Amino acid sequence: MILVFGGTTEGRRTAEVLEKAGATYYYSTKTGEQDVSLHHGIRLHGALDHHAMVAFCREHDIQLLVDAAHPFARQLHETVAEVAKELRVPAIRYERIFPQRDSNLTWIDDYSQVPTDIHSLLATTGVQSIAKLKPLEAKGIKVYYRILPRESSIRLAKEQGATDEQLLFYEDSAVIDVETEAVLLKESGLSGGFQEKVDVAKAKGMRIIVLKRPATPSIYHIVNGPHGLRRAVEKLLPDFFPLHSGLTTGTCATAAAVAATTRLIKGETPAEVPILLPDGETIMVSVGYGDGYAYCIKEAGDDPDVTNGIEVRVSLTPNPSPIDEGGIVFEGGEGVGRFSLPGFDYPPGEPAINKGPRQMIHQNIEPLTRNQESLTVTISVPGGKEIAHRTFNPRLGIEGGISIIGVSGIVEPFSEEAFIQSIRKCMEVAKASGSDRVVINSGAKSERFVRAYYPTLPSQAFVEYGNYIGETLKIAHELGFRQVTLGVMLGKAVKLAAGNLDTHSKKTVMDKTFIASMLEEAGCPIDLTNLTLARELWERISPEKIEDFCRVVLQHCMQHCQPLVPHTALTLLLIDDDGTIHSL
Template sequence: MILVFGGTTEGRIAVSTLDEGEGGYFYSTLSDAQEIECAHGTRISGSMSADSMLSFCKQHGIRIIVDAAHPFATRLHDTVAVTADRLAIPVIRLERLPADCESDHIIPCSDFNDAIGKMRHDGVTRLLALTGVNTISPLKPFWEKRETFFRILDREDSVKKALDAGFPTSRLIYYRPDDTPRLISELHPNAIITKESGASGGFAEKVQAAIQHNILIYVVRRPPLPKSFITVEGTHGLRRAIERLLPQFYPLHTGFTTGSCATAAAKAALIALLTGEKRTEITFRIPEGERMAMSVKSVETRDEDATATVIKDAGDDPDVTDKSEISARVAFARHEGIRFSGGEGIGIVTLPGLGLEVGEAAINPVPRRMITEELTALYAGGLDVTISLKGGAELAARTFNPRVGISGGVSIIGTSGIVRPFSHEAFVESLCREMNVAIAMGCRPIVVNSGAKSEKFLKKLFPALPPQGFIHYGNAIGEIMTISRDLGVESLVIGILIGKAVKLAEGHIDTHSHKTTFNRDFLLNVARECGCSQEASVAISGMNIARELWSILSPSDAEMFFQEILRRCHEQCARIYPGNLESILLSDDGSIFYSSRSYLSRESNKSTK
């Protein structure tokens, strides 16, 4: 069993991550104020002393504690540390992602006493405090003599705490979302004080408001955590930590993409080149912002270059590059910026449509960006980066690369940095679990999409939907429709990228490249049947991969062609799932999409005439 301490945004992330597993867990909050559904967990509330926490862990066989509580909940952190030490239980600290903002307006403070001293020294006389009701007492030496407004939650217990501390009710302000700019405009403080709350605490928005009104913002740094805690920053880090500490909790384990491996290797090589240090573990950030860690197999240095090698861990995904050696050679260069090249086992792009120039090494844009961000943070000069994958030429023959115009090796890929397991039977079971969670959470609609890329686009269309409402179907479109039908899902949205859409439109409900391939003749028939021009047929005859369709068709042909493709996709899905279904065709950059609502509306209008 796992015990989670939450009550925060990170608590919700923990619940969402744990509900993907098969094990049980407890979700503990101080009060019942947070509304949250735990599909596989038991909700508990109330304060725990060291003795009661110790007793609870013994009674329920707790194997891992996840501390997802507020960064400033120091008493809880200390109690967790004492309990974990006595019972030899590992603690995973789900920490908040740092807010990406720097400004001369920020005055860092080690604690509230430090903040009081700095505000007095700087002559602050009118303060807006955004630090919460529990900080009224620590800041009393300041607000007793200087005009201070406190923003607190509009709850009876919060008001009572403020009154008990002797704070005047006339200067209490009740929290409203995104109201910091308005409060500054109305109250005219000459400073703000807040906690280093991180991205989920709205820290960046507070800093921006202070900059906009040209006032100082005093930031109380997070208190240090116990050194024994294992710190992670999001769902991927949390899941991988649990997979390592309690392997049976998840039936299948995640892994790293080749892009993440190349990033870790390149960073290890540059550190060795700059400092001579040969690290055995490297931290780096994946595209979602989480900091991850990866072991380094070896590092070799010379005067002007260094090479580091990592071992690809694909988890339980049947990836042909699993356990391969991925190396990065980094060398000083006279040119500006970073130039990439492919070494042993890395393919060359021979056809357009892959987002890379013909003749370039098959190192995709997202891994290039990951590597660039990590290396430029360490070194401002020019660098040459060469990525290699041992045995890549032989492995490429077992992939789809030759069909899409990548010759001589594999691709360095990955849009999320993380590989999720796709063993088909277990994957379908995981789809059922995720769908059940979405239903339990009351998600409406439920949005199904092929992976991280399409999910990113769809989240912009459904910003109010919680993370549990988005489910990745991979290639199992038929299975996700069947699951949705059998579980009685009332409203479903399916997002489809063009590569899978042309296969689904032809009637293939499993779009894996091993099961079905790109069919040019089918697309020519579609173009003719929907009235596209002869130029469209000529363009389709010369194409090599589906994503070229976005660029080779004229606007008028594209409108007819993509609507027809989507109509056929919608019909294939509707044959299985009879509920309220919307189908959305997404372009590769998410800027263009066609929805089934448009043609369904036209068909309805026709039937009433």
Template structure:
């Protein structure tokens, strides 16, 4: 499968090309940069706009074979010289001594500290909550893309003997619309997408991006002072929490299939407790010790329900009916008709909690709420109600 390049790589390539055109006055239709992964990125430059004081150009994001919503977006960089009147927040300013004239330094004259100021324009989000890669108020351009942009721009400056302070503004015309399809609104990043990437490349179907998103959400909740975290595999679980318990969705973390990894990260962040709420179709796998609930990792849902049903007193015919079910909702209906749902769910919850506690290893308290779309609540572990009450009170 074909890999792609991150928004950070696109921003760095566009910034390098814009800086070259501003300083030399020459057109640049393609540019090459080196990603942190060590892979060279040969980018085509488009949408070139030049004036006496600034140059802007774009690189069109190519996510490769990864289903990336930012593929096709125009990552625009505008580079201009700073005349001394522009005031910027210090986290966005990068200073470096000019290496142009060593003889001046030997004579005791102070070397010029060249500034590369990096900021976000239209379509690039702005951070409004703590706990993220950038401080509140900064453009949502993460530190690795900032380092990449600075490195490539300084390379051009070194080649052309440019010592003027430069402003690099990254914008994404489609960014505001695309942001609605990302986690940014939940994270308190307003006005656009984030400029991201740690390796500079996008690996097809990589789970790394999802895990990093979960980690970011957990980091943010902890930075905001929460000691307990509410977790659910997906939107249905979050909606169930909101609908049934009136719990604010923005305080929850969506863990996708990565239940075990989320427990590990919650421990790393120092949370005291975690409340997991999930649909029977996902969490039944945890009852079998499966901590990544993706279907590619294993699917023994009906077998696990059947084993608990048999322990609850189900006969052979009921067991066969459950094993022939396609969905867990169907299986719950079979249990309801047999009058075995409550007892079976008690046994399933015991197994779920055994494996959750095994993964937590005594480092964090864990509780669980299990539900069905058709029948609502199916069970709660010991301590779930108490954790839910504490969650509602915390950071009100």
């Protein structure tokens, strides 16, 4: 069981991550006022001291603590750390993302360090800080306190001696609606609106004083985003998520590049390196080193990926002068394919390293290579040429090896997003092939039959939709295909006819009642009591009624599909088990 301390944006994100597991957990806030959607989480409210937290953890068999509370909840951070140590339970700190400290701001460790050479100050540090700032008023400094417009906050502020004139209220934390010489901020991170407040204060010419965030106890496993949180939970409490996430080949290449650069520039060979993901969070990735290269082993988690376990290598070669890609040239070594068709981020002949991974690599190694000569980054995958035959790459026109891809940097198991992105890329290649018609089909068997039906179309014009019929048709509409053919076998067709545009068995099952209504409509009612699979209908329906039934099924399918491609000539093909094709 997991106990989460939330009440913040990070707390809400923690709940979103844990909800995906479908397992019970506890979500605790001090006041219970946060609006957070929980389906599997059990809400708790009220502060827990050391004794109460230990008792709760023992009573409810808590095996993992997640501290996603405010950065300045120092007492809670220390209590969680103490309890974790006492009970020998791992603890995760979901930290905010903090911008690099600006040396032009005044940084302080405590309220007593607020400079006194100012005439007026706006304090945005919360109602609890008023008593700590009162000594400034005794020194002749006019102090305004900006607090939330809550009755409890107003009452507490006045109990500490604040007057009505001194109190300011806000809904937008970045708005500064009083003219003062200086402003006092907490180092609250990006999600706390820190940078927005700094930008507004700078524009007003105010002196900016910042209270540094407290140090995080060393016992914590620190993460600063949802991907890192999930990976930490998977590592520390492996049974919580039924399926585990993995890394894209782009992230593996980035990790290997960072490791190789670290060795080249600093002479260091760390076992793990920090990787900045496209969403701004940082995760730690394991790496290794060889003769002249660094490497990262691809872990796909529980996603069915033929590249799982491959070794992604990066070697670096200094260049004599700055070049494109911000001082970086990318080369594909052994096992990395090349683009042979248009429709990708880069033209034919370029190594199959997509734009996302290139940007990730540049963003991650640029701080290490600053003021250094430019580099050629060569990515290699031993055995990649053989592995590529088991991927979409040959059909996409990627020759000689695998491609280095990845949008988010993380692969969620059986990710719909990842599969749909691969469909989109196939559709873009089909469009770039120059074919006016794209033929979408469910898999290898149906594709074999529709290829024979359209023998003159290029191979890139045939795209597998798996179960995502609706999403594939939407992509076809976005790309402006003039003609689309949908090939479907009976098992998926009866689901599609009932309006299910995602035919995965987890989303929908065969509806015998609806099938019976279509049989009635076709004038061939039969007993469906013992029907297990839709394809059994081919044998049960009399031969002279097969075409009537196919027509009804296709008509219902067309009603749901045509609206998704309103400006496209749509052809539907219903494919028999022996390859016979029925159409309207």
